[in-house]
Amino acid sequence: MLGFWLLPVYPWGQLPLLEIGDKKIAQSNAIARYLAKKYNLAGKDDWESAKIDEIVDAMADLRNGEFHFLFPPFVWMGENLGK
Secondary structure, three states: OOOHHHOOOOHHHOOOEEEEOOEEEEOHHHHHHHHHHHOOOOOOOHHHHHHHHHHHHHHHHHHOOOOHHHOOHHHHOOOOOOO
């Protein structure tokens, strides 16, 4: 986190930040969902939209290490076997 003193400028005190006019939105997934809806990339129906959300959420789980049980520790910890 960047710091509490940045809260007036950056919501949640961190980046990324999308600013359009006087409106600000933070958090990468919120920004991605906003842009997807704005540019008609969020699915053509509720089912397709839900499947897109499923993929985005699975990627977030991977990024946060929630799937560590699927991979050996050297993969999800970023270690190299050749060392």
